[in-house]
Amino acid sequence: MKKFLVFGILALAVVSCGKTKETVEVTPTNLSEKEQQLALGKKIFDGKGACASCHLPERKAIGPSIKEIAEIYRAQNGDMKAFLLEKAEPIVDPTQYVTMKTNFVITKRLPENELEAVIAYMESF
Ligand code: HEC
CATH class of the missing domain: 1.10.760.10 (Cytochrome c-like domain)
Structure with a gap:
């Protein structure tokens, strides 16, 4: 159970990291x-x-x-x-x-x- 929780948090971190990167790329200079x-x-x-x-x-x-x-x-x-x-x-x-x-x-x-x-x-x- 604990293993799944850790995996879940990791997956969430990866997804949100990806999202942050996306918004950074869409800046007005682009x-x-x-x-x-x-x-x-x-x-x-x-x-x-x-x-x-x-x-x-x-x-x-x-x-x-x-x-x-x-x-x-x-x-x-x-x-x-x-x-x-x-x-x-x-x-x-x-x-x-x-x-x-x-x-x-x-x-x-x-x-x-x-x-x-x-x-x-x-x-x-
Ligand atoms: C000293 C004033 C003055 C400046 C500075 C000036 N123009 Fe003009 N322009 C005129 C006048 C007056 C006309 C109307 C006479 C004519 O149609 O040729 C005109 C007309 C034009 C036309 C229409 C031409 C046509 O077919 O009749 C264009 C396109 C144009 N200007 C572009 C520019 C561009 C690009 C610049 C900057 C590099 C510029 N002008 C700078 C005074 C100016």
Whole structure:
């Protein structure tokens, strides 16, 4: 009888240990690939890309809102990557294109994965 009790406690310990380990693995830093890309995109958009100084999420500032840009690109099936590499014409607000053009020095120099992250971030709106 005593033997069973010891075994029972051991088994319980093993099971609960396994459970603790599981919860430790599911931490907020354990983001999916897509979430990581969006986080990187936001970091560049707000940081070294300096895009946030003209583009707010929902409201027009110096440039159109991210939401407006995303909606127009979706509706017209636009190629944002081509635009940011200066290989496609503006489709959102061509009258203000000169202002946006100054940023191509930045966007053209971004590593491929960072440019794609910025685009994914904008498209998520
Ligand atoms: C100095 C202000 C300013 C900054 C900084 C800026 N933009 Fe813009 N952006 C604009 C303006 C104004 C427009 C509207 C003109 C246009 O549509 O090209 C625009 C338009 C756009 C468009 C829509 C283009 C289209 O098809 O019409 C995209 C995409 C965009 N910006 C991305 C970015 C990204 C990414 C960054 C950061 C690397 C950035 N912008 C930084 C002012 C800015």
